[in-house]
Amino acid sequence: MYLAVLGRQPEISIAELEAQFPKAQFLAGPAYVTFSATVSTINIDRFGGVLKLAKALDEKPLEFLQKLPEGKITLGVSDYSLRASRKSATLEALKLKKILVRHGRSVRVVENKDATLSTATSLHNGLSGKNERKVELIKLDDEWYRVIGVQDIDAYAKRDQARPARDAKVGMLPPKLAQILINLCGPLSEGSTILDPFCGTGVVLQEALLMGYRAYGTDVDERMVEYSKRNLEWFTEPENIHSRAASPRPVATGEARSTSRCRAPEAPRMNIFQVQQGDATSFTWQQPIDAVACEGYLGKPMSNIPPEIKLKTEKQECGAIVLGFLKNLASQIKSGTPVVVAAPAWLREDGIYSRLEILDEIADMGYNVHNKTREGLIYHRDGQIVARDIIILRKK
């Protein structure tokens, strides 16, 4: 049994996990989800929506701690039970420490500022599961879990900020969201080709390479094609410390099939990406295309809520591009191919996001819509005017 601590938008994090573990049973709490994936381990570095990942202990927490290798233990406790408090978590940690000390072990307890330790506290105290004697335990009523991974905030920031070609105008897709878009495609074989037909500066392509896939990008703007190429060449240089620091060895996730024909790369390599200029509404892409993950055209950047008339023209322009693209794509992909698109949605005065109302038209083009609800999955920061509405499709 696993427990995942969810990101700022839990519904998106859960959708990401459900897509990767379609056979697992999920039970969601306020900030976490437990699930029963039948894999021996999960690499948290592949999941943009997961803050911490923990595995159920099959013994009492004290028995587990007593078996740790000799030397000083660093112990953190997060309590996700319904009535948990800073006090309850601290008491659990001190109770464990007292017994361990009585048995001759040296223990440092990481101080709780809340019932649960923040991602930064866990990471900076080394509780990410990499050191055997630095342990974070999660209590959930009578169940105990051991943290096996913590989101590496620093690695994401490096991948985002150190790229040589950046453009504020095309919007900066956070690498975490790029991973989520790819994961929402569902389990894919290692070495599968991911197409991004609106590749911009190449964030989806970069994350696809890191996850062990081949990356194929196209963009209508020649400048963006150059930016993507430049970024990916930089990203895949063997001596690039950023890519090496951030590169998790690809680990098959959940029910992912693996084929002996398509070996996953040890690290991103130059020869497994391709970038071309092309208008997504008319271009003929090269095969194979195993999955499509992209952030489509989001319209003009905005810093204020748009008046009705401006919103209408933006919606028409963006809607025409995404529909034109999906229509063009439909005849070029095989039945069952996943297509995940982040489309724009605009903040209204009443605080609700106004979306492109295009799902019925998309269904008529030969796609099944896989979003669980019609409300959609809107990825946004507080007060952000142009948000991303994540549409999950599969070719019929």
Ligand SMILES: C[S@@+](CC[C@H](N)C(=O)[O-])C[C@H]1O[C@@H](n2cnc3c(N)ncnc32)[C@H](O)[C@@H]1O
């Ligand atoms: C929001 S940006 C995508 C940014 C990208 N995710 C990145 O990592 O930088 C949208 C991109 O769509 C491209 N675009 C707009 N209309 C297009 C079309 N008809 N066909 C292909 N690309 C298009 C723009 O040039 C822009 O690079």
